[in-house]
Amino acid sequence: GLPQAPSGAGAPIALSYELFPPRNEKAAASLWDTIRELEGTNPDYVSVTYGANGSNRGTAVELLNRLLRETTLRPLAHLTCVGNTADELSGIISELLDHGVRGILALRGDLPRDPGDGPRQGSLRHAQDLIELIRRVEQGRSALLCAGKVAIGVAAYPAKHPESPSVEHDVEVLLAKQRSGADFAITQVFFHADQYRELVVRARRAGVRIPIIPGVMPLTSLRRVRRLGVLTGVDPAPKLLDALGRAGDAAESRRVGVSATVDLARAALDAGAPGIHLYTFNEHAAALDVLDKLQLLRPARRAPAPELVQA
Ligand code: FAD
Numbered sequence: 001g002l003p004q005a006p007s008g009a010g011a012p013i014a015l016s017y018e019l020f021p022p023r024n025e026k027a028a029a030s031l032w033d034t035i036r037e038l039e040g041t042n043p044d045y046v047s048v049t050y051g052a053n054g055s056n057r058g059t060a061v062e063l064l065n066r067l068l069r070e071t072t073l074r075p076l077a078h079l080t081c082v083g084n085t086a087d088e089l090s091g092i093i094s095e096l097l098d099h100g101v102r103g104i105l106a107l108r109g110d111l112p113r114d115p116g117d118g119p120r121q122g123s124l125r126h127a128q129d130l131i132e133l134i135r136r137v138e139q140g141r142s143a144l145l146c147a148g149k150v151a152i153g154v155a156a157y158p159a160k161h162p163e164s165p166s167v168e169h170d171v172e173v174l175l176a177k178q179r180s181g182a183d184f185a186i187t188q189v190f191f192h193a194d195q196y197r198e199l200v201v202r203a204r205r206a207g208v209r210i211p212i213i214p215g216v217m218p219l220t221s222l223r224r225v226r227r228l229g230v231l232t233g234v235d236p237a238p239k240l241l242d243a244l245g246r247a248g249d250a251a252e253s254r255r256v257g258v259s260a261t262v263d264l265a266r267a268a269l270d271a272g273a274p275g276i277h278l279y280t281f282n283e284h285a286a287a288l289d290v291l292d293k294l295q296l297l298r299p300a301r302r303a304p305a306p307e308l309v310q311a
Contacts, residue, residue, distance in 0.1 A: 002045055002076065002103040002151035002183070013296055014213060014275025015041065016076070016186075019282055020049040021059035030282070031063075037284040039071050041297055044275070045103055047076040047153075047186075052109030053083035061095065068100050076153060077101050080109025081130050085122035089130065093137045097150065105153040105186065106130040106177075110231075127154055128173070131180040156185035156203070156212055158195035162233035167199070171206045184211045186277045189228060191219075191237040193267030200271065214268040217279040218286035219244070220257030258286060262293045269294070 017038050022028035038046065046067065050060050060077070067075045077096050084092065096104065108127045124130050131152055138150050154177045160167050174185060185208075190196055196214050203212060219225055222244040229236045240260050247253035265276050276296065278287045291297050 002074065002153075011274065013269065013273075014211075015043045015291070015296060016045045016047060016213070016275065016277045017043055017287065018047045018049065018215070018277065018279045019063070021056050021063045022282070023059075027282070034280065034282055034284040035067070035071060035073070037288065038280070039073055041288070041291065043073065045074040045076045047078060047103075047105055047277070050078040050080050050107075050109075051083075052080050053112065054080070054088075055083075057092070061099070064096065064101055065099055074103065075101060076103035076105055076151075078105040078107060079130065079134075080107045081124035081127065082109035082111060083120065083123070085120060086124050086129075086133060087122065089124065089133060090137055093134055094141070097138070097141065103151040103153065104134055105155075106134060106182070107155055126173075128176050128180045131177055131182055135181045151183045152181055153184050153186055154182040156187045156199060158187050158190035158192075158199045158214075159234045161188075167202065171199075171202045171208065174203055175206050175208050178208055178210050182210060184213060186213045187215045188232055189215055189217050189234055189279065191234065191240060191264070193264055193271065196268045196273070197271040200273075211274040213275045213277050214265070214273045215277045215279060216261060216265045216268070216290070217281075218257060218290055219260045219264075220254045220286045222247075222253065224281065225257075254286060254289075258289045258293065261286075261290045265290065265294055 019031065019035070022031045048060055048063050048067070050056070064075045064077050067073050079089065079092065081089070093104070106127050107130070124133065131154065134150060134152055154174070156174050157170050161170055164170050187196060187199070200212055217228065219240060222241065225236050225240065225244065243256045243260070244253055247256050269276070276294070278290065280287045288297070
């Protein structure tokens with residue numbers, strides 16, 4: 001299920017994927033092909049992103065509902081403080097719980113580029129405030145309406161959060177999120193396994209006990225790696241940029257990227273990571289390649305062998 005406690009040695013590796021709500025019907029059709037492929041790997045959950053300003057709320061809720069109704073997948077709904085008032089967020093949280101969502105990734109959201117569009121009056125300031133709001137909404141509902149505790153995930157940063165004064169401050173913030181009721185953390189993308197390892201060491205030293213799951217993106221496209229570097233403020237490894245830049249065609253770029261991703265994920269697992277969260281960009285091929293090479297593809301719900309059917 002959704003990660004709740006640190007997994008001990010030998011525990012199975014948790015597997016999860018990030019999807020974003022499709023922007024049009026063509027994208028939706030291709031996303032559903034991807035969802036069916038990913039479903040075949042029996043992940044612990046799939047997460048659905050939320051536009052910081054709440055603009056894609058309708059398509060996000062629709063995707064979450066379809067995942068609940070039409071698949072065996074457990075969705076984790078991202079939710080952000082930015083762009084909605086606390087009252088609006090209470091309503092959205094209730095709605096998600098009504099639909100059967102049992103996992104929420106509590107985020108602040110990226111601040112709007114134009115400060116004029118800054119946080120609205122009555123909006124929550126930090127992810128920590130959203131965690132507390134989710135717990136209040138949950139407690140305010142009858143046990144019947146909300147069977148089972150809602151699992152709350154939060155963001156963690158192997159490379160410093162761009163607005164944060166230091167990595168130590170980041171860990172204090174992560175500890176505060178745990179105190180407010182976070183059950184697990186997923187990391188921002190990172191390009192050096194040492195950064196993940198050091199984050200975990202700092203966090204454990206500070207008293208963070210919740211699982212910290214590395215967020216890993218298939219590094220198969222130079223354009224995407226560069227863009228993500230800009231969006232997240234995390235500098236891609238120059239060596240990786242070089243190798244992707246030298247790749248002659250898409251197939252070579254994919255081979256280089258998958259291999260780099262596998263190395264990164266393996267190093268994180270060697271450092272004790274309890275799972276892998278793959279940023280899929282709504283595409284399954286590279287994600288499944290990576291998992292295959294990591295030997296993490298589960299033989300889940302595979303069609304029974306023909307001789308068993310006949311017997
Ligand atoms: P916070 O934990 O609130 O931190 C934001 C900043 O405030 C940090 O610099 C922190 O140090 C500081 N801070 C926090 N609490 C305090 C405090 N009590 N006192 C002083 N300073 C404090 N964005 C989206 O818009 N939609 C998504 O779906 C989405 N999904 C994401 C998924 C993952 C796994 C990750 C890692 C990020 C995702 N983001 C998403 C991006 C995220 O919203 C940004 O990174 C955002 O800038 C910070 O979010 P946060 O939840 O870490 O915020």
